[in-house]
Amino acid sequence: MNVPRLGRPRSLPTHGWLVLCLIFCQLAQAQTHPPRHEILLLLSGDGRPYQELALALEASLGPSERRRLRLRIQEVKHLSAPPQGELVITAGLRALQRALEQSDGPPVLATLIPRSSYRRAIAGSPRNTSALYIDQPPGRYLQLLKAVLPNARRVAFMTSPQNAPLERRLRHVAARLGLRLETARIESAKDLPRAIRRLFPDNDALLALADPTVYNRYTLKNILLASYRHSLPVIAYSRSFVRAGALAAVYTTPSQLGLQLAELLSQWLVDPSELPAPRHPDYFLVEVNRPLAQSLGLSLPHDAVLMDRLTRFPGEGP
């Protein structure tokens, strides 16, 4: 189970009525085979990512899990009483915060959430929690960097003080891969121009990891224009970042999280007293900006080759 598998997201219709339809099916099933375990999937909103995740979870449950589970899906804003059930799965930060409002209650499995936000949200909470993060293990970003830019040695990295724990993990992996991390601390957007000036001319790549202080829609233009001017390829964390002008990204879709959640649930059913350990996703996709690569004079391996290289290196644990 720890060996990540290659997987494109299953193509799923995303209409809300389908979710309802599936819930009806569940209810119909419930009457014939009374489920043993009540599970609540609590969504932070009704946006497309949440629906995709819910649909993928529903669709990926096997027949035996379906017999033994009763899955309710609810949005945070429609929740009137504290969340009930034997297990609460939360999709998104808001749902997790809501589920943790009470000091006691069912165990919580959080997903669609960045690791650092999960850590912050559960800090001080006595509840039994675990998580399937939305972000990749740090090593996977660096593996992508190595696969795309085999000659890179010096990697620029900009981080806010809040992300310092990540930087330590990253530095550790980078050293193993023969990469040197050149770091700049960004406390506010004001620090960016200075960091760009110091880091961009003399490094081989920029590793951009989620950090809204550093990367947001307002700073993005500055960073990407400067990266292009210095011919500095950017390795990023989301598909839209690549579309905006990064060279490549590795990311996990909500559908892929849904798929893995279904697997975690079947694992949990074996021993409902124990939650699976917090983990990064096993499924992921790689997006590459080929027009940019051509413009920079880089020749990149095919997508399949990149996926293959990344899957051969399992990401390390939590």
Next chain:
Amino acid sequence: MRRHLFSALTLGLSVLAAQAQDGYYDAGYTEAVYLDELPLVLTATRLAQPPEQTPAAVTILDRDALRASGARDVVELLRYVAGMQVTYYDGSQPFVAYHGLVDEFSRRIQVLVDGRSVYNPLDGTVPWNEIPLSLEDVARIEVVRGPDAPTYGANAFLATINIITESGAGAPGWQFRADRGVNRSLDDLILSYGANRERLDYRFSLGYQQDQGFVSRWDGRRLHRARLRTDYQLGPHDALTLHLGYAGGPRRRGFEGQSLNPPRTADKDSRIFQLVWHHSPDERRELRVQAFRNDYRHRERFRVGPVDLTPLGLPLSIEVPLDYGARVIRDEVEVMYTQDHDGWRMAVGASIRRDRAESTTLLQGQAENRLYRAFLNAAWQLHPQLLANVGLMAENNRLTGSDLFPRLALNYRASEAFTWRASLTRASRLPTLWEAFANQRLNAEIPGVGTLFDQVNHSDIRLRPERLDGYELGFIYRPHRRLSVDYKIHYEEIRDLITAVEVPYPDDWNQESERFINGDTVYVTGSEIQVDWRYARHGRVLLGYADTHISGQDRYRAYTQSAPHSMASLLMEHRLPDPGGRHALAFSLGFHYSGPMVWLGEGDAVGAIRRLDLRIAREFRLPDQDLDVELIVQSAQGNYVEFRDDQQAVNLMTPTAYLRLRWSRL
């Protein structure tokens, strides 16, 4: 938020302020960071096209080359482009040509600044001094060496110079440059500031430039430039860019002691306005709508004389008032849609342009032309190694009617590093408003006799556009990111060259006048090589060589001698940073060779030119400031004749040294 609203209001876009509700990042670090859409920054129009995929040879001059050259303006830099001829009619009127056929009204290349065509439709020249643009505003210059009418329309005839300017986000902070002549009077002061405020980027620059032109000539210039560029992000898919600019000032013209060309001062300026809307539904599609206006003014009134009329049997001498003034306005609206798929790419669009000119002396009134265009450019990956570029532009205008410019180019990627390129292109050049409506007449009131006039030139036939069929075969060798070699051989057949010929004109006082006709046909062959090599992290060489041969009958002009048989240029920079990276010493060397040739029109034969430019710079790097002190010597090898006219003027370039101080602060 308040600042945000403020910036929206300053743009007069208050409607859009309603969109200013972004709660995403205030809520903290949620999953939205991974899932949200982001504005597209490096869209196809912002990326330089890889040379392996372009249908023509392209030379790219980036900011490093700009800095290393020590140049004071864009024209000086163009000498480093293989095959580019740069000279000066006088100190304030540079002109640039490619593959010869050039007089002081250089009118066979297209120049675009951010997609805005800047040549003067009255006489076809590029008003280099009046483009509101300092070197500091330039992000990159892409020179298409060869005809490119299928992309840029008629007038992208022999070459196209694309200048891409810097935005506030691309060059944030303050920049300042001061140049001061050591052995000659010369001053440049440029101050610019760029900033990125959430959705709004802006950048302005102010410039002052002054020099005394060539030695012992009355051709100094004084220029003021102001420029503003704002980029406003309307949403993840939409952006508005606004450019406003002014450039102008007095130029000295004429000669001491020449009564028919007396020393005087001309005032030339230009104002530009350009608004561009970009809409990118995704990273592979983009709609671009642009509207612009160029408004040139030229004021030059003076009196010539006294003119002795005794040869005409009149025992008197007169003074004749002249007005070389002109006002030229170009308006254009263009819509372009680009789409990029795996395996093919296309750009399709249309534009409407109106050129208006008013000139008392040249036209005796006004002239106008309207131009309608539709174009399609597509690139198909026929095979993993074979790319076909097909271009077609249909054009209709009031002067010459309808025209079609096709192009076919094939790029064959023989290996990762080596690509062959072959292309066939057709292009045309429309007559300028002056060529089409010439009516240059000097009137003199003579007491007791009446009005005498001299019809200097006229146009009384419907001119055809000049036509070019170009064939090119070349290769690009890019073994790695630090070396690129571009070589080509080319052949161009150019027909119907428009020229003025002397014809009898009975009412005129000397019974003669020049008339514009479609004249000679010429054949241009040659080869060119351009090498850009970063041999070390701190060292770079840019090398260009061209040999050009023009054949034809030369019935009306000495076209066959209008390009040097061989030209070479070299720009080399080496930097020695100290280990701490706090300061560096940089040296650059620029060298040019240009064989003997003849400048047409008022120009004359010039001998071979060898020129050496040197630069030494001390660069200081502080955490948020840069300070460079430079000494630049142009023409360090000694004197040479840059240009000579058929009367007596000689533009003698002498060693010119200046000190440069550059400072920038974030």
